Amino acid sequence: MLRRLDLGYFVRPAAEAGGPEPRVEPAFAYLVRHERGLLLFDTGIGEAGPDTEAHYRPRRRPLRAALAAAGVGLDDIALVVNCHLHFDHCGGNPLLPGRPVFVQETELATARRGGYTADHLVDFPGVRYHELSGEAEVWPGVWVVPTPGHTEGHQSLVVRGADGVVVLAGQARDQASQFGADQLARRAARDGVAAPLPAYPPWLDRLAAFEPRRVCFAHDASVWEPS
Numbered sequence: 001m002l003r004r005l006d007l008g009y010f011v012r013p014a015a016e017a018g019g020p021e022p023r024v025e026p027a028f029a030y031l032v033r034h035e036r037g038l039l040l041f042d043t044g045i046g047e048a049g050p051d052t053e054a055h056y057r058p059r060r061r062p063l064r065a066a067l068a069a070a071g072v073g074l075d076d077i078a079l080v081v082n083c084h085l086h087f088d089h090c091g092g093n094p095l096l097p098g099r100p101v102f103v104q105e106t107e108l109a110t111a112r113r114g115g116y117t118a119d120h121l122v123d124f125p126g127v128r129y130h131e132l133s134g135e136a137e138v139w140p141g142v143w144v145v146p147t148p149g150h151t152e153g154h155q156s157l158v159v160r161g162a163d164g165v166v167v168l169a170g171q172a173r174d175q176a177s178q179f180g181a182d183q184l185a186r187r188a189a190r191d192g193v194a195a196p197l198p199a200y201p202p203w204l205d206r207l208a209a210f211e212p213r214r215v216c217f218a219h220d221a222s223v224w225e226p227s
Helices: 050-056 063-069 105-112 176-190 203-209
Strands: 002-012 023-034 037-041 077-081 100-104 128-132 136-139 142-146 155-161 164-168 214-216
Touching: 002 050, 002 063, 023 063, 023 155, 077 136, 100 105, 105 128, 142 203, 176 203
Parallel strands: 037 077, 077 100, 100 128, 164 214
Antiparallel strands: 002 023, 023 037, 136 142, 142 155, 155 164
């Protein structure tokens, strides 16, 4: 079972949104029910100081409330995976002390150098990181796969269920349409279409090997599905 959790939204300024107007973006986490327990992929928008608050104007839905709406509590979470450690993805981590937090070692090292995210969301009482160096099967049928780009240590989660594979892509791409454009670029390259062609990230080949039936995102309610 996989359930998307609405943890609020923020306003991305026009200069970052790539257009003439700002863009309002959701902040989603995902709850994965597995025979080993409940896994939480991302934990919502944390407090990040007055400058960041003014820049992004976030509106938060408390993690506790979002989990309660799904019929579970904080104590039910067995494992946390963050796609990366920016404040809008790890904001609820301090509410889950003692739980293993799977993160790429590159991401954690970058976050701990400072000036990257909100420091109090990275190191807090009871934090328990499980650092990865590349791909790992964290539970049977559940893989962490590096998908660098947005950050060097960005990672996605691949979940194999009874009805196929779902990829939780985090912020590997901001929008499903961008991921779809990458897929078409990869298809054109594999079909031997003459250059020039747009580049696509190398990790797309690895995700494609899982033959996902759906790809979900952290900041877009749209879902990519193969044609």
